[in-house]
Amino acid sequence: MLTPLVANGAKDTTIKQPKVVSGDTIYSILKRYGFNDNQRKAALGQGLLPKNFVISTGDLYRVITDKKDSKTEIHFFSKKKPLAYSFWRKGQQTSGASKVPIKYETRVVTARGAVRGSLVESIAKTVGDDLVAYRFMDAFLLDYNIPKGLQKNAPFSITYEKLYDRGQFIRFGEVLRAELEISGERVARVFKSLDEGGVFLDTKTDFSDRPFYAPVDYIRISSLFQPRRLHPIKKYRKPHNGVDFELPEGAPIYAVAAGEVLRTGRNRFAGKFVVIRHTNGYETFYDHMSSVEDLKSGEKIRAGSLLGQVGCTGHCTKPHLHFVIKRYGRYLNPILFIRNYSYGQRNVVFFAKNSKSS
Ligand SMILES: [Zn+2]
The missing domain is CATH 3.10.450.350 (Nuclear Transport Factor 2; Chain: A,)
Structure with a gap:
């Protein structure tokens, strides 16, 4: 027997579960349900949402309105934990935010x-x-x-x-x-x-x-790790020290594990790049990015943190991520070190618009 969402007799309470539509933000949804500027600022200002929390088109959220108390409560569901982030307002005066556990x-x-x-x-x-x-x-x-x-x-x-x-x-x-x-x-x-x-x-x-998650959401490998590769025309050794993941320009790139930003920058070969230092002597390199997030040298990051977007800066002919793993200075074949699981915060909208045949 399922517990009804509304307790019997609570006639003044209504519950709706709309879907996030294109263009929605948490801010605009709160506005839609009557949160005024001050209430939105106060509720969102509590810092309840994790830094990388996003809502995507098609996500459900919950709107609970109580006529008697003139209270409106909006729940955004965590995609990783059994809880919802709740924002509430009472009339046009008070507002707040709290975590609500969900027993799925x-x-x-x-x-x-x-x-x-x-x-x-x-x-x-x-x-x-x-x-x-x-x-x-x-x-x-x-x-x-x-x-x-x-x-x-x-x-x-x-x-x-x-x-x-x-x-x-x-x-x-x-x-x-x-x-x-x-x-x-x-x-x-x-x-x-x-x-x-x-x-x-x-x-x-x-x-x-395997120690690492995949650095991108969707993998199409265009070039493998070939430490002894010969240049196709000139026949001299031109090693390929990483693996190339072909993705559309703008696709998100994530940290493959927790670590510390070693450096970010730009040069004429790698284009815009990020280097992350992990434990046990590992370093990971992300090249040819179209843009890099605001990362500071020495900044601690988590697995799945957004580093930037796929691009074709530097020595490059088609948008891709050139991804390198080094351990104590030696190049490793990334394919043998990454799990078949991507841990970043996915952006469905991006892929829905750009989906290509595989
Ligand atoms: Zn490459």
Whole structure:
């Protein structure tokens, strides 16, 4: 038996769950529900929201209005924790903000389909959510032979969580299992939860020991790590000391692990770049960025922190991220050190507009 959202007899209380539409901000939503300037400033000024909290088109939020108390309360649901950030106002005077714990009921759903057009769009259509589709893609993040091996009508299956609060769907949870036919073979990956985020495992590779998350949301590898690469025309050694992730200009780039900003800058080869120092002698490099966030040398950052955007600055012919991992000064093959899971704050709107076939 589901607990109703409104206690019996609370006739003065109404609850709505609208969706975030394009152009919405938390500020504009509060305004829509009658928060005046001072109330918005006071409520948002409490610093309740985590720095990288964003709302995306299609997200649900909750509006609770109580006529008797002339109180309006708006809940924005955390995408990582079982809680909502609540902003409330009373009449046109007081306002405030607080965290509200949510006890989610998890329902597990399996959907099956066949690839028509691009893989990510086929999944998104079947499931009805872009983020879930990108999480499915994570499971195959490091299988750079997918574009070749993906046949028309290739079957897929996806098992994922839907989170409910008192009978109302709130948001999607993790993708628990992803299965796809690649080159005529069924490949299945199973989700394993880690302290932060998680990882997809298959029977051959244990990704859970890997120290880093993927630096980008969606991976299409255009050039692999080739420390002994010969220049295609001139035949001299021109090593490729990193891996190239091809993404549209402006796609977000995230820190692959917690660490400290070593430096940011610009030169004629790397273009705009960021270098992060991690524990155990690791350093990661992010090159050719179109723009870099306001980062200071020595600044501590978390895994998944936004570093900047994909671009084509410096020595570059097509927008991509040239990503390098060094340990104690030695170049490593990044593909062997990153998990098939992206931990950044995803921006669905960006990808919905720019989705390309894969
Ligand atoms: Zn490169």
